[in-house]
Amino acid sequence: xxxxxxxxxxxxxxxxxxxxxxxxxxxxxxxxxxxxxxxxxxxxxxxxxxxxxxxxxxxxxxxxxxxxxxxxxxxxxxxxxxxxxxxxxxxxxxxxxxxxxxxxxxxxxxxxxxxxxxxxxxxxxxxxxxxxxxxxxxxxxxxxxxxxxxxxxxxxxxxxxxxxxxxxxxxxxxxxxxxxxxxxxxxxxxxxxxxxxxxxxxxxxxxxxxxxxxxxxxxxxxxxxxxxxxxxxxxxxxxxxxxxxxxxxxxxxxxxxxxxxxxxxxxxxxxxxxxxxxxxxxxxxxxxxxxxxxx
Amino acid sequence: xxxxxxxxxxxxxxxxxxxxxxxxxxxxxxxxxxxxxxxxxxxxxxxxxxxxxxxxxxxxxxxxxxxxxxxxxxxxxxxxxxxxxxxxxxxxxxxxxxxxxxxxxxxxxxxxxxxxxxxxxxxxxxxxxxxxxxxxxxxxxxxxxxxxxxxxxxxxxxxxxxxxxxxxxxxxxxxxxxxxxxxxxxxxxxxxxxxxxxxxxxxxxxxxxxxxxxxxxxxxxxxxxxxxxxxxxxxxxxxxxxxxxxxxxxxxxxxxxxxxxxxxxxxxxxxxxxxxxxxxxxxxxxxxxxxxxxxxxxxxxxxxxxxxxxxxxxxxxxxxxxxxxxxxxxxxxxxxxxxxxxxxxxxxxxxxxxxxxxxxxxxxxxxxxxxxxxxx
Numbered sequence: 001x002x003x004x005x006x007x008x009x010x011x012x013x014x015x016x017x018x019x020x021x022x023x024x025x026x027x028x029x030x031x032x033x034x035x036x037x038x039x040x041x042x043x044x045x046x047x048x049x050x051x052x053x054x055x056x057x058x059x060x061x062x063x064x065x066x067x068x069x070x071x072x073x074x075x076x077x078x079x080x081x082x083x084x085x086x087x088x089x090x091x092x093x094x095x096x097x098x099x100x101x102x103x104x105x106x107x108x109x110x111x112x113x114x115x116x117x118x119x120x121x122x123x124x125x126x127x128x129x130x131x132x133x134x135x136x137x138x139x140x141x142x143x144x145x146x147x148x149x150x151x152x153x154x155x156x157x158x159x160x161x162x163x164x165x166x167x168x169x170x171x172x173x174x175x176x177x178x179x180x181x182x183x184x185x186x187x188x189x190x191x192x193x194x195x196x197x198x199x200x201x202x203x204x205x206x207x208x209x210x211x212x213x214x215x216x217x218x219x220x221x222x223x224x225x226x227x228x229x230x231x232x233x234x235x236x237x238x239x240x241x242x243x244x245x246x247x248x249x250x251x252x253x254x255x256x257x258x259x260x261x262x263x264x265x266x267x268x269x270x271x272x273x274x275x276x277x278x279x280x281x282x283x284x285x286x287x288x289x290x291x292x293x294x295x
Numbered sequence: 296x297x298x299x300x301x302x303x304x305x306x307x308x309x310x311x312x313x314x315x316x317x318x319x320x321x322x323x324x325x326x327x328x329x330x331x332x333x334x335x336x337x338x339x340x341x342x343x344x345x346x347x348x349x350x351x352x353x354x355x356x357x358x359x360x361x362x363x364x365x366x367x368x369x370x371x372x373x374x375x376x377x378x379x380x381x382x383x384x385x386x387x388x389x390x391x392x393x394x395x396x397x398x399x400x401x402x403x404x405x406x407x408x409x410x411x412x413x414x415x416x417x418x419x420x421x422x423x424x425x426x427x428x429x430x431x432x433x434x435x436x437x438x439x440x441x442x443x444x445x446x447x448x449x450x451x452x453x454x455x456x457x458x459x460x461x462x463x464x465x466x467x468x469x470x471x472x473x474x475x476x477x478x479x480x481x482x483x484x485x486x487x488x489x490x491x492x493x494x495x496x497x498x499x500x501x502x503x504x505x506x507x508x509x510x511x512x513x514x515x516x517x518x519x520x521x522x523x524x525x526x527x528x529x530x531x532x533x534x535x536x537x538x539x540x541x542x543x544x545x546x547x548x549x550x551x552x553x554x555x556x557x558x559x560x561x562x563x564x565x566x567x568x569x570x571x572x573x574x575x576x577x578x579x580x581x582x583x584x585x586x587x588x589x590x591x592x593x594x595x596x597x598x599x600x601x602x603x604x605x606x607x608x609x610x611x612x613x614x615x616x617x618x619x620x621x622x623x624x625x626x627x628x629x630x631x632x633x634x635x636x637x638x639x640x641x642x643x644x645x646x647x648x649x650x651x652x653x654x655x656x657x658x659x660x661x662x663x664x665x666x667x668x669x670x671x
Contacts, residue, residue, distance in 0.1 A: 080507055105505035106401055107475050110438045113406045129600065143600050146633060158546020159570070163600045163633060182545060185406045211546055214403040237549040240556045242534065278554050280658050
């Protein structure tokens with residue numbers, strides 16, 4: 001089992017005919033993903049050859065869904081077109097829309113969140129690596145060959161830290177790893193993923209990766225205390241980040257006393273979540289939570 | 296991007312939000328001329344992107360042009376919490392009858408917009424929120440409907456502001472929406488003795504991601520390493536330590552800084568080469584870091600997702616070729632994992648460069664970089 005994405009998921013790619021879109025479509029196919037359609041306005045009727053497989057291109061999300069039964073969209077369109085691409089996916093009522101695009105204006109992120117709230121679409125991202133259920137399907141850009149399938153769930157604001165933890169725990173494996181993105185406004189939060197992992201019979205334990213900025217980790221801590229019975233291990237990045245400076249992720253900025261790594265660590269530890277000082281220590285904590293020795 | 300007060304007020308002016316008359320000056324002489332034009336008592340305000348200007352002596356009253364010149368001479372060049380005031384805003388002095396607070400901002404937790412309005416302006420809003428949270432009216436703003444006349448009136452009524460302020464609130468929201476601002480804050484928003492509403496101060500943060508659909512004020516170039524890095528498209532933040540850090544992905548680099556600190560050293564910088572970096576980007580990054588004389592050792596920490604480790608290794612070899620001619624000899628500790636890691640490691644071992652050491656784990660690499668920076 002897994003959350004949000006399984007071997008039965010049928011994936012369409014918005015922006016598949018672009019450089020990034022086609023490159024990552026090839027990688028998703030190699031990871032075993034059922035990529036069934038591409039969508040590029042004005043380019044319907046063509047297809048893109050990926051060696052073993054030619055993927056048809058449609059002019060709209062609705063048409064691609066009607067023709068192929070796609071139920072997941074992965075968005076690779078440039079920032080200036082992202083809002084309208086996601087609005088189109090939401091209007092077509094695609095159940096899951098994964099927005100990889102980096103550099104989406106925050107006002108657009110707020111609008112696409114509002115659109116999703118009024119419709120039936122779950123949005124992951126923007127500015128995220130997407131999600132992977134190893135051995136089943138990959139929607140986004142998370143490398144498929146650094147880990148294996150297993151029973152750990154992972155949710156993270158950071159892409160490369162996701163990869164690092166997936167790699168450190170590759171022998172135990174993952175049910176699903178979700179990169180929710182580090183922007184200030186995102187579609188799916190830590191809490192949404194915690195809820196889904198708690199309900200997923202294929203997940204035994206959860207790794208949560210946070211970083212400075214906002215209060216998502218503090219809110220997650222309160223949610224865990226009230227709702228999560230599976231073991232949760234956490235890691236927070238940014239203890240040495242200076243106040244008021246943006247560290248790459250638009251969301252990773254500490255202002256005033258809230259949003260510091262220390263405050264997040266304390267909030268998580270107060271509800272019994274063990275927090276690693278480094279990614280490696282976090283992996284060790286997960287092993288001990290599962291009663292498994294290092295490989 | 297945070298705007299200076301004078302830039303924020305220029306934007307206010309364009310959106311029909313009343314501000315005191317005034318202009319920015321870079322020299323005491325200019326301040327004198329502006330004061331003479333305004334022909335009334337003026338205020339000289341240091342232009343720095345930080346709070347607490349008043350307490351630091353960066354806001355001064357001047358009765359006329361001569362005093363304006365004198366006061367500006369005091370303020371220009373002043374260091375306020377590490378920010379140098381290169382300019383002053385010279386404005387007609389305005390006497391508030393009442394002071395309010397008004398702001399629109401992005402509410403991260405709710406993923407939406409929020410209005411915050413209070414009849415108790417003038418003080419730091421964090422302070423007010425702590426001492427009298429009930430004095431601040433908070434209202435979520437629908438991203439599509441925005442703030443119309445009705446919403447603006449609701450805000451003024453709830454917060455106890457005069458009705459005349461509603462129109463200003465509506466215009467502040469229009470600015471927020473039209474300029475892709477993340478924050479528009481007026482503290483204080485004032486009512487004068489003759490019942491005019493006016494923005495006496497202004498703080499605006501614009502969304503850098505939305506630059507493609509706006510004309511934006513240019514970033515100042517100071518020739519700093521951060522500027523040089525930005526010109527090369529690199530995300531670099533200078534810190535105070537001696538271990539230079541390069542990695543891919545903001546989260547991993549922040550984590551690397553923490554692990555270096557845990558190993559007992561202080562990181563010299565944050566540098567994220569991003570996803571899918573080429574050899575050239577890696578070489579540019581290394582060059583920037585080694586241009587910092589405080590750097591005693593460098594830690595390259597890459598987990599290849601999209602980024603291919605062979606490109607990173609080639610970038611290191613290229614950069615060292617260029618830098619070697621300039622007599623560079625500081626040690627570089629490299630940890631590569633993920634996409635093409637084995638090829639990358641082989642490229643580095645084959646190059647046999649005397650300053651490069653490879654370590655297989657992030658923690659081990661940080662420890663070695665810390666040791667080398669300490670001169671051990």
